Amino acid sequence: MRWPSVLWLATVGGRADRTRIALTAVGAAAGVVALLAAATVAATGADDGPYTSQLLNEPGLHIGIVIALVLLCVPVLAFTGQCARIGAPGRDRRLAVFRLAGATPADVARVAATETGVAAALGSVLGLVVYMVGRVLLGAPVAATYTRSTEVAPDVFVVEEVTGRALRLPTDVLPPSWLIAVLVLAVPVAATLFALVALRRVVTTPFGVVRRQQVRPVQVVPAALFAVGTLGMAGFAALVQLTGLETAAEELIAVGFLVLLLCTVVGLVLGTAAISAQVGGFLARRTGRPALLVAGRRLVAAPFAASRSNSALLAVVLLAAAVQGFRSYTLLSQRRSGTEFYARALDAVDLALVVAGAVAAAGLLVGTLEGVLSRRRAAAVLTAAGVPRGVLARALLLEVLLPIVPATLLATVAGVLAARGVFGTTIREGVYAGPELVDVTVIDVPVPWGPLAVIAGGTTLAIAALTLLALPVLRRSADPGELRTA
Amino acid sequence: MTSTPHSAGDDEDLLVAGRALVRSYGNSPALRGISVGCRRGEILAITGPSGSGKSTLLLCLAGILRPDAGEVWFAGRRIDTDSEADRSRLRRTRFGVLFQFGQLVPELTAGENVAMPLLLAGVKRRPALTAAGTWLDRFGVADLAAHRPTEMSGGQAQRVAMARALVTEPEVLFADEPTGALDTLAGEQVLTELVRVARQAGTTVLMVTHDAKVAAYADREIVIRDGMADEGAPTSALRGALGRVAAR
Secondary structure, eight states, X not given: OOHHHHHHHHHOOOHHHHHHHHHHXXXXXXXXXXXXXXXXXXXXXXXXXXXXXXXXXXXXXXXXXXXXXXXHXXXXXXXXXXXXXXXXXXXXXXXXXXXXXXXXXXXXHHHHHHHHHHHHHHHHHHHHHHHHXXXXXXXXXXXXXXXXXXXXXXXXXXXXXXXXEEBSSOTTOOOOHHHHHHHHHHHHHHHHHHXXXXXXXXXXXXXXXXXXXXXXXXXXXXXXXHHHHHHXXXXXXXXXXXXXXXXXXXXXXXXXXXXXXHHHHHHHHHHHHHHHHHXXXXXXXXXXXXXXXXXXXXXXXXXXHHHHHHHHHHHHHHHHHHHHHHHHHHHHHTTTTOSHHHHXXXXXXXXXXXXXXXXXXXXXXXXXXXXXXHXXXXXXXXXXXXXXXXXXXXXXXXXXXXXXXXXXXXXXXXXXXXXXXXXXXXXXXXXXXXXXXXXXXXXXXXXXXXXXXXXXXXXXXXXXXXXXXXXXXXXXXXXXXXXXXX | OOOOTXXXXXXXXXXXXXXXXXXXXXXXXXXXXXXXXXXXXXXXXXXXXTTSSHHHHHHHHTTSSOOSEEEEEETXXXXXXXXXXXXXXXXHHTEEEEOSSOOSOTTSOHHHHHHHHHHHTTOOHHHXXXXXXXHHHHTTOGGGTTOOGGGSOHHHXXXXXXXXXXXXXXXXXXXXXXXXXXXXXXXXXXXXXXXXXXXXXXXXXXXXXXXXXXXXXXSEEEEEETTEEOTTSOOOTTTTHHHXXXXX
16 A cells, blocks of 8 residues: 555544544653653753752752652553544544454554554644744743852852843753754654554454454452562662662662562552452442443443553652652651752652643543443343433442552552661651760651541542543433434 | 333333433434333333434333423333432332443453442342342343353343343333344343243333344334334234243
C-alpha cells in the first residue's frame, strides 16, 4: 500500500476517531512542552536570571526540577495511551473492512500506527509553538524579591536578599537547537513505536479484530516486587549501612534506590490487576446486589483495564506521599536555620504533583468514558429490560472505586515508608552551652497523617467525582432508543 | 381476530394496545398514526419491510420509547404518560424483552444473566440462581450456567436471553427479530422453544420479524408499511400452524 493511501485511511473516520486524534495530539503537545521546559531548566546556568522562583536561582536544585518535569511526562504518556483507546471498537471494525478489501496485516498495522504518528507529530509541532509563544508572553521581568548566593570562597556562599526585577521562568535561556529538534521528533517516533508494540497483541482478520488471550493476572510476582521495593525503601538507610554502601559512590546508592522504587511501582501497578480480579471475584461470587455483581464480574473479566487506567495516578500518589514524608523531615531538621525556602520549594513540588495528578486523573476519566461507550449496546438493552439507570451508575462507580481504594492506600503507605526509610524517623540535635556541645537530643520526625489522609482520601473522592462526570454519558449511551439503530 | 385502528385501547380484552401512534426521528416519520392491539395469551407477529417502523412500534408498546402522539395501554391502564422510572418498573416486573443480539452482559455468566431480573426484584442470590437454573433447563442450556456469553454459540446465547426475558414470568414478551442473528435451523429451534414455553406459561408475545416463516409461529400477523398498518397485505399462509405444532 502506498503512503498517501495509508495516510488517507489513517485519517478517515467518524467523530470518535477525530476525538482520539485530537486528544492524542494534545497529549503529545503537553509532553513536548514538559520536555522542552526540562531542557530549558537543564541549560540554565548560574549567570542566567535572576528568577522570581528560588528553585530556579539555585543551580543545585535544577536537577530536581528536570526530573520532576520528565516524570510529569509519565502521566501525560498514560493519558495519551488512554486516548488511543477512544472509539477503538469502531476503528477495529474499520481495520477489519480494510483486511476484507485486501489489505495485508502489515498494511493494517501501518494504518493504525500512522494515525498515532500523525496525531503525535501534529501535537509535537503544537507543543513547540506553545513553548515559543509562552517564552514571548511570559518573558517580561516583574518586580520581585529573590535571594542571590555568591561563592566568596571554595564552598562558601553568601546569601543575600535582593529586591529588583526578575523573570518568572527561564525565558532568557534557549536549549541547543539540535536538542529541541530531537525532543520534537522523539515524541511522534516514540508514540508510533508504542502503537506498533501495542498492536503486537492484536490480530486484525477480515472478520474483525482478535486480541490474543489476555494473561490472567499473577499475584505472587507483584506482591513480591511490592514487598521487596517497599520494605527495601523503608529500611533503606539501615540497608545502606548494613551493606557498607555508605562509603560507595552516591550514584550507586541512587541507582539502588531507583531500583527499589521501580520494584514498588511495578508491583503496585501489576498488583492492581490482581487486586481487581481478587476483589471482583470475591464479591461477584457472593453478592445479591446487581450493581456489585456487574462491577465485580467486569473487574474479573478485564483486570488489566483497572491497572492500565490507574497506574499513572498511583505513581503520583506514591510520590506525593513520599514528598510529604520528606517535607516532615526537612522542615523539622531545618527549623533552626529557617524553613521558608524549603517550604516554598516543596510547595512548588506539591504543585507539580497536583498537575501530574490532574493529568493522570484526566487519563482515568478518558478510560472510564471509553469503557462506557464501548458497552453502550449492553447498557441500552439492560435499560430496555427495565434495569434502573441507577444500578448501571452504581456498577460503574464500584468498578472504578473497588480497585483504586486499596491500591491508593498501598501507594500512600509505600510512599511515606520510602521517605522515612531514606531520610530517617528521627533527627539528632546538639545542645550547646556556648560553643561546647553538652548533649544530643533525639527528636521523632512526625508522620504527616493529615497530608497523607488528604492524599488518600482526596484521590478517592476525586476519582469518585470524575466517575460522576461520566454518568451523563452513561445515561445517554444507555438510552434504549439506541437499539433501533443498532 | 383482526385489529382495526378504532378498536385498540377500547377493547377490554386487549392486554396491550397502541392507539394512533405517531413517532418520528428528526424529520423522518417512523409511525404515522398506527393502532394495534394484542389479547392476553396471544402470539402476535408484526411484519414489514426494513424501515417500515415495526421495531419502533414494538419499542413504543413496550414503553421503551415514548410516542410523539397517540396512546399506549397495558392491562386497561395508559402507560405512555408514566414516568421513565414507572415504565422501567413495568418492564422489569410485568414485561420481558428480547432482542436480536448483544443483549447479555458479557462479563456475567449465563446463570447470573438470567438471575439479574430476579436480583433487581430483591430476590436473594441463591434462590435467584436456582430459578435461573430452572429456566436455563427449560431452554435446554442448563449446562451453560457457569459459561460467559463469549463462550456460547449464537443459538445458545439466544436461549439464555429467552430464559432471562421469561424468568420473572412476565405477562407480555416483546421480541424484536428474536432469530435474526441465527441460522435457519437454530432459529427454528429457538422459536419452537419460545412458543412452547410461552404457551405453557400463558405469556402474551409480540414479535417483530421480517421473516414470513417466523410469522408462521404466531396466532395473528399484522403487516406494517411506511409506519401504517397495511390492511390489504398478504400474511403468511402458514400463520398459526407452526405455533400450534410448537405448543404440543
